[in-house]
Amino acid sequence: MKEHEKRLIELAGPKAKLILRDAFEYSARTTICSPFVPVKGRGVKVQSIDGEWYLDFTSGVGVSNLGYRPExxxxxxxxxxxxxxxxxxxxxxxxxxxxxxxxxxxxxxxxxxxxxxxxxxxxxxxxxxxxxxxxxxxxxxxxxxxxxxxxxxxxxxxxxxxxxxxxxxxxxxxxxxxxxxxxxxxxxxxxxxxxxxxxxxxxxxxxxxxxxxxxxxxxxxxxxxxxxxxxxxxxxxxxxxxxxxxxxxxxxxxxxxxxxxxxxxxxxxxxxxxxxxxxxxxxxxxxxxxxxxxxxxxxxxxxxxxxxxxxxxxxxxxxxxxxxxxxEDGFGDDVKRVSKEISAYLYQLKIAFGWTIVSVRGLGAMWGIEFTDGATRNKVAEECYKRKLIVIGAGESVLRIMPPLTITADEIAEGMNIITDAIKTVAPPTVPDGVIV
Known part of the structure; x- marks a missing residue:
C-alpha cells in the first residue's frame, strides 16, 4: 500500500477505513484522493458512510449541478x-x-x-x-x-x-x-x-x-x-x-x-x-x-x-x-447570484492570504484557488475535510471550487469560512478575524 493510501485510511472514519482498504486492495488503481466515502446526498450536502454530513464544493467534479436527489x-x-x-x-x-x-x-x-x-x-x-x-x-x-x-x-x-x-x-x-x-x-x-x-x-x-x-x-x-x-x-x-x-x-x-x-x-x-x-x-x-x-x-x-x-x-x-x-425563468439569475457570491469571497481570500495564494480565477460557478505549491493545496484540502467540507484539486496546485448551482448564500458562506480556517491552519501568519465578511 502506498503512503498516500495509508494517510487516507488514517484520516477516514471507522466504516470508511474498511471501504478504503477494500478499494485499495481490489479496485484498479485510479484517482482516489480523499478519505471521504459517500452513501447519501441531499441538496448540496453528502453523508459519509460513518453518518456525518459534509458540504460539497465539487458537485462530484462538475456532475451534480442541480445538487443531490433533484426531485x-x-x-x-x-x-x-x-x-x-x-x-x-x-x-x-x-x-x-x-x-x-x-x-x-x-x-x-x-x-x-x-x-x-x-x-x-x-x-x-x-x-x-x-x-x-x-x-x-x-x-x-x-x-x-x-x-x-x-x-x-x-x-x-x-x-x-x-x-x-x-x-x-x-x-x-x-x-x-x-x-x-x-x-x-x-x-x-x-x-x-x-x-x-x-x-x-x-x-x-x-x-x-x-x-x-x-x-x-x-x-x-x-x-x-x-x-x-x-x-x-x-x-x-x-x-x-x-x-x-x-x-x-x-x-x-x-x-x-x-x-x-x-x-x-x-x-x-x-x-x-x-x-x-x-x-x-x-x-x-x-x-x-x-x-x-x-x-x-x-x-x-x-x-x-x-x-x-x-x-x-x-x-x-x-x-x-x-x-x-x-x-426555466430565474435559473440563470440564481447562477449569477452564486457566481457573484463565490467570486466576492475568493477575491477577498486572495487579499487576505496573498503570501500563499497566487491567484483566484474562474467563470460563473467554476473557480480555482491557486496556491504557491501542491503540498499546501493538499494540506488545505485535508483541513477542509476535517471541517466537513469536500473539495478537490485541479492542475498542480489549484483547489477547485465548483459547488452545486442550487447552493444558498448561507451554504456558500459556510464553505468559505471553512476554507478560510483551513488556510489559517496550514499557512500562517494568522489573518485577523473579520477579514472575510
Missing part, C-alpha cells in the same frame, strides 16, 4: 422505469426519449444551422466520437490542434490530445498526430505565444491543409481552472475558418450552466462546428454524453459509429428534464 430528475427517471424499458439500443431502434433529447440539444446549442446529435455514455466517448467524425469526413486531414494543459478524457483515442499531466499519456501509443499550442489564458501573452505561434507553425512546420480540427476547452478544468481570453478565442477561430479547420469545443465540464450560461461558448460568442457534453447533462442521476455537430459533417454510411448504452431511456429522460429545469 424532478428522479421523477422523470422513475416514470420511465415504470414502463419496463430502460434500454433498447437507441442507435438501432428509434425511441421517443432520446429522439426528443437530440432535438432539444440541436435547438439550444449555439449556431443557427442544421445539427445532428450523437448520444453516448461519457465525455471521453463524446470526444472520441468527434474525432472519428472528423477523420471519417475528411480523411486526408490527419492532424489535430490541441492545447497545453488540455484534458479531454482518459481513453486511448483521446490520449494524443492530453497535455495536463504526464501521467495521463505515459507509454500509451498515439493514434494520430496532435499539435499542442500554449493555452490562451486570460492575462497571458497569447498574441505571441498562442496565436502568433500557430501562424508561425503554419508558415514553416505545420501545413494547415493537413489539420482537420482544433479542439479546446474554453475554461480548462483539470488543467487548473483557467479561462481562455475571449479575444484569443476569436482570433484562433478566425485562423481555423481561414484554413477550413473545424472547431470543436469541449463543454463536458463547462456546459449545463456551470459557467453562468447554458454553454461557455455563449460567453465567447462562438458557434462551434462540434460541441461535446457530458457530466452534468444527466444531473448525476444517469451517465450520459453527447456530441452535437453540424449536420453536413454526418457520417455517410450507417454503422460507422455506434454504442450500446448511449442514449438509453433513463439517461435521456434525466438529461431532457435537466435541460428543461435550466431553461
Amino acid at each position: 424532478r430528475i428522479y421523477d422523470a427517471v422513475l416514470n420511465q422505469m415504470t414502463t419496463g424499458l430502460t434500454q433498447f439500443l437507441y442507435h438501432d431502434w428509434a425511441s421517443h426519449r432520446p429522439a426528443e433529447l437530440c432535438r432539444r440539444l440541436a435547438e439550444i446549442t449555439p449556431g443557427d444551422f442544421p445539427k445532428k446529435v450523437f448520444l453516448c455514455s461519457s465525455g471521453a466517448e463524446a470526444n472520441e466520437a468527434a474525432l472519428k467524425l472528423c477523420f471519417a469526413k475528411r480523411p486526408e486531414r490527419k492532424r489535430v490542434i490541441a492545447f497545453e494543459g488540455a484534458f479531454h478524457g482518459r481513453t486511448l483515442g483521446v490520449i494524443p490530445l492530453m497535455a495536463s499531466k504526464e501521467i495521463h499519456v505515459r507509454n500509451y501509443p498515439l493514434a494520430y498526430k496532435a499539435h499542442h499550442f500554449p493555452f490562451p489564458a486570460q492575462g497571458s501573452d497569447w498574441k505571441n505565444n498562442c496565436v502568433g505561434a500557430m501562424k508561425r507553425q503554419f508558415k514553416k512546420l505545420l501545413p494547415p491543409e493537413e489539420v482537420n480540427v482544433m479542439i479546446m476547452e474554453l475554461v480548462q478544468g483539470e488543467g487548473g481552472i483557467i479561462p481562455a481570453d475571449p479575444k484569443a478565442v476569436k482570433a484562433l477561430i478566425e485562423i481555423c475558418r481561414e484554413h477550413n479547420i473545424l472547431v470543436a469545443i469541449d463543454e463536458i465540464q463547462t456546459g449545463m450552466y456551470r459557467t453562468g450560461k447554458m454553454f461557455a461558448s455563449e460567453h465567447y460568442g462562438i458557434e462551434p462546428d462540434i460541441m461535446t457534453l457530458a457530466k452534468a447533462l444527466g444531473s448525476g442521476v444517469a451517465p450520459i454524453g453527447a456530441m452535437v455537430f453540424r449536420a453536413d459533417l454526418n457520417w455517410d454510411e450507417n454503422g460507422r459509429h455506434s454504442t450500446t448504452n448511449g442514449g438509453n431511456l433513463l439517461a435521456a429522460a434525466a438529461a431532457r428534464e435537466t435541460i428543461e429545469i435550466m431553461l
Whole structure:
C-alpha cells in the first residue's frame, strides 16, 4: 500500500477505513484522493458512510449541478422505469426519449444551422466520437490542434490530445498526430505565444491543409481552472475558418450552466462546428454524453459509429428534464447570484492570504484557488475535510471550487469560512478575524 493510501485510511472514519482498504486492495488503481466515502446526498450536502454530513464544493467534479436527489430528475427517471424499458439500443431502434433529447440539444446549442446529435455514455466517448467524425469526413486531414494543459478524457483515442499531466499519456501509443499550442489564458501573452505561434507553425512546420480540427476547452478544468481570453478565442477561430479547420469545443465540464450560461461558448460568442457534453447533462442521476455537430459533417454510411448504452431511456429522460429545469425563468439569475457570491469571497481570500495564494480565477460557478505549491493545496484540502467540507484539486496546485448551482448564500458562506480556517491552519501568519465578511 502506498503512503498516500495509508494517510487516507488514517484520516477516514471507522466504516470508511474498511471501504478504503477494500478499494485499495481490489479496485484498479485510479484517482482516489480523499478519505471521504459517500452513501447519501441531499441538496448540496453528502453523508459519509460513518453518518456525518459534509458540504460539497465539487458537485462530484462538475456532475451534480442541480445538487443531490433533484426531485424532478428522479421523477422523470422513475416514470420511465415504470414502463419496463430502460434500454433498447437507441442507435438501432428509434425511441421517443432520446429522439426528443437530440432535438432539444440541436435547438439550444449555439449556431443557427442544421445539427445532428450523437448520444453516448461519457465525455471521453463524446470526444472520441468527434474525432472519428472528423477523420471519417475528411480523411486526408490527419492532424489535430490541441492545447497545453488540455484534458479531454482518459481513453486511448483521446490520449494524443492530453497535455495536463504526464501521467495521463505515459507509454500509451498515439493514434494520430496532435499539435499542442500554449493555452490562451486570460492575462497571458497569447498574441505571441498562442496565436502568433500557430501562424508561425503554419508558415514553416505545420501545413494547415493537413489539420482537420482544433479542439479546446474554453475554461480548462483539470488543467487548473483557467479561462481562455475571449479575444484569443476569436482570433484562433478566425485562423481555423481561414484554413477550413473545424472547431470543436469541449463543454463536458463547462456546459449545463456551470459557467453562468447554458454553454461557455455563449460567453465567447462562438458557434462551434462540434460541441461535446457530458457530466452534468444527466444531473448525476444517469451517465450520459453527447456530441452535437453540424449536420453536413454526418457520417455517410450507417454503422460507422455506434454504442450500446448511449442514449438509453433513463439517461435521456434525466438529461431532457435537466435541460428543461435550466431553461426555466430565474435559473440563470440564481447562477449569477452564486457566481457573484463565490467570486466576492475568493477575491477577498486572495487579499487576505496573498503570501500563499497566487491567484483566484474562474467563470460563473467554476473557480480555482491557486496556491504557491501542491503540498499546501493538499494540506488545505485535508483541513477542509476535517471541517466537513469536500473539495478537490485541479492542475498542480489549484483547489477547485465548483459547488452545486442550487447552493444558498448561507451554504456558500459556510464553505468559505471553512476554507478560510483551513488556510489559517496550514499557512500562517494568522489573518485577523473579520477579514472575510
